[in-house]
Amino acid sequence: MSSGLSVTVLGADGSYPGPGGACSGYLVRTRTTSLWLDAGPGTLANLQRHVPLEELDAVVVTHEHIDHWSDLEHLAVAVRWVVPRPPVPLHCEADLVSSMRAGGTDVFDWLPAGPGEVTTVGDMALTFSRTDHPVDTLAVRIDAAGRSLGYSADSGPAWDLSALGPGIDLALCEATFLSDREGSLSHMSARQAGATARAAGVGRLVVTHLWPRTDRAAARAEAEKAFAGPVAVAFAGARYEV
Ligand SMILES: [Zn+2]
Numbered sequence: 601m602s603s604g605l606s607v608t609v610l611g612a613d614g615s616y617p618g619p620g621g622a623c624s625g626y627l628v629r630t631r632t633t634s635l636w637l638d639a640g641p642g643t644l645a646n647l648q649r650h651v652p653l654e655e656l657d658a659v660v661v662t663h664e665h666i667d668h669w670s671d672l673e674h675l676a677v678a679v680r681w682v683v684p685r686p687p688v689p690l691h692c693e694a695d696l697v698s699s700m701r702a703g704g705t706d707v708f709d710w711l712p713a714g715p716g717e718v719t720t721v722g723d724m725a726l727t728f729s730r731t732d733h734p735v736d737t738l739a740v741r742i743d744a745a746g747r748s749l750g751y752s753a754d755s756g757p758a759w760d761l762s763a764l765g766p767g768i769d770l771a772l773c774e775a776t777f778l779s780d781r782e783g784s785l786s787h788m789s790a791r792q793a794g795a796t797a798r799a800a801g802v803g804r805l806v807v808t809h810l811w812p813r814t815d816r817a818a819a820r821a822e823a824e825k826a827f828a829g830p831v832a833v834a835f836a837g838a839r840y841e842v
């Protein structure tokens with residue numbers, strides 16, 4: 601394990617899982633803290649490849665679209681009946697709590713999150729920014745071990761990564777489709793992800809939340825041209841040192 605901040609991709613498919621895939625989910629770690637950031641379908645299974653559920657410190661869910669949280673229902677079953685541990689701290693907005701079947705203080709310790717708020721999880725400091733999306737959605741900045749991770753969650757191009765502040769070392773930015781679909785939905789193209797990352801001066805860019813049928817090579821090329829630097833396309837199992 602690294603001594604600093606890392607992010608492991610648990611799933612990176614946008615909106616629905618592709619063949620053998622998983623939707624949005626990331627394990628963010630320092631030496632002492634493990635945070636599950638978004639809990640899309642398929643990500644609970646992949647999470648347990650890396651951390652036992654007893655050692656999970658908290659979950660952050662960015663918004664109520666089910667490609668970002670449906671595995672919380674399965675986590676609730678596990679914690680209620682099988683895994684001996686205290687309730688899991690869950691940072692999210694109220695909309696999500698009302699969407700879930702499996703609430704309950706025996707399972708989750710709900711901690712309201714909102715734009716402009718600062719929260720700590722272990723040795724991580726989290727700040728949130730509301731994005732450009734049809735439901736209330738929180739982009740997240742995580743600072744730990746002297747490094748900074750920025751995560752766009754889902755957003756159209758009316759929000760930009762600079763809203764998370766300067767000095768982002770690694771940005772995980774949604775790039776749902778290619779530039780030919782720009783303006784059709786509240787999501788970014790790979791070109792727009794590259795452009796916002798460049799404008800925000802981020803150190804490294806990883807694009808994620810690509811639809812299963814979005815061409816990965818084309819997305820990378822679009823993002824690299826707009827970012828003017830190398831870009832990685834997230835895939836389940838990838839791990840990045842921030
Ligand atoms: Zn999504």
Ligand SMILES: [Zn+2]
Binds near residue numbers: 665
């Ligand atoms: Zn969404």
